[in-house]
Amino acid sequence: MPSNKKKKNKDAADKCHRNTIDLTREWSTKHLAAQSKTLLDKLQAPCRLPPEVTRDIVRKLVVLAGTNTETNDNDPYGDGDQSLVGVGKEHDSSNMKKLMEEEPARQILRELFGIGGDLESHLLQNGLSPFAMMCCSGNAAVVEKAIKQTAKGSKERMQLLERRETGMRLTPLLLAIAMSKHKRFASRATGVKEADVDHVNVVKILLHYGARPDCKELTGKSAAHYGAGSMANRDSLKMTDYIFEAAKSSAHFGERVIL
Numbered sequence: 001m002p003s004n005k006k007k008k009n010k011d012a013a014d015k016c017h018r019n020t021i022d023l024t025r026e027w028s029t030k031h032l033a034a035q036s037k038t039l040l041d042k043l044q045a046p047c048r049l050p051p052e053v054t055r056d057i058v059r060k061l062v063v064l065a066g067t068n069t070e071t072n073d074n075d076p077y078g079d080g081d082q083s084l085v086g087v088g089k090e091h092d093s094s095n096m097k098k099l100m101e102e103e104p105a106r107q108i109l110r111e112l113f114g115i116g117g118d119l120e121s122h123l124l125q126n127g128l129s130p131f132a133m134m135c136c137s138g139n140a141a142v143v144e145k146a147i148k149q150t151a152k153g154s155k156e157r158m159q160l161l162e163r164r165e166t167g168m169r170l171t172p173l174l175l176a177i178a179m180s181k182h183k184r185f186a187s188r189a190t191g192v193k194e195a196d197v198d199h200v201n202v203v204k205i206l207l208h209y210g211a212r213p214d215c216k217e218l219t220g221k222s223a224a225h226y227g228a229g230s231m232a233n234r235d236s237l238k239m240t241d242y243i244f245e246a247a248k249s250s251a252h253f254g255e256r257v258i259l
Contacts, residue, residue: 033064036061036104039057039064040108042057043058043117043118044115045115045120047118047121048124049121050121050125050127051118051126051166054118054166055166055167057118058168058218061112062109062218065084065105066083066084067081067109067218068081076164077159077163077164078162079215079216084106084109085109109219110219112219117167117168117218117219118166118167119166119170123185124189127166128166128175129163129165131143131146131163131172132165132175134146135175135179136175136179136186137187137190137191137197138180138183138186138197138199139190139196139197139198140198140202143202143205144205144209147160147206157209157210161211162212164217168217168218168219169217170217171215173203173207174215174223174226176206176239177203177236179199180200180203180235180236180239181232181233183197186199203239203242203243204239204242207246212250213242213244213250214247223239223240223243224240224243224244227239227240227243
């Protein structure tokens with residue numbers, strides 16, 4: 001057990017960290033350009049805009065943030081441009097002025113992730129591929145049947161498992177995890193009985209057949225972010241455990257491994 005002094009120090013550090021994050025978020029949101037705010041408001045639920053319109057809104061937002069959309073267009077089965085995510089070699093933590101100047105651009109991506117992007121419009125208005133809809137529905141048997149119709153290690157299977165959907169560039173794995181927190185909505189949008197919705201097994205099947213556990217969507221969020229974020233539930237945390245296990249060997253998918 002930690003001493004009282006250590007606990008007090010930890011609590012103080014945690015409080016300082018939270019305050020810094022809150023202040024940064026407040027400053028970044030305050031300095032969001034009016035154009036960004038207007039575009040983000042259009043995606044707020046309930047969003048009944050057509051999928052092609054919401055995709056265009058998302059595209060305009062990430063252009064404002066500095067994302068290279070051409071890189072994304074040329075990478076329909078990969079992570080696309082992730083240059084705004086994480087810390088680059090040129091990062092200078094001592095240059096606070098530069099860091100704060102860049103915060104509003106990063107805040108666009110945070111806000112976009114926070115409102116769920118344009119997933120709602122794609123679900124309600126048939127904006128997803130048939131396989132993506134299967135994953136959203138939580139119908140594990142149908143998902144596995146579709147995967148088995150492709151050959152192991154084939155380009156067709158890779159494209160089925162890694163195709164990016166919606167303006168947020170969500171893979172089937174990310175879609176399944178996202179919808180696991182909204183089973184009633186998934187049931188209503190896909191026509192599958194709520195009692196039959198089983199996103200946990202869908203995720204397990206996707207990983208079993210080679211879906212990348214380390215895939216990232218448009219804003220740099222991974223399957224772990226979707227599974228263990230602020231809206232996590234028992235099912236999504238179980239999926240996160242599967243993701244961590246799969247990630248241990250994902251670099252060797254399709255290869256012969258000698259143990």
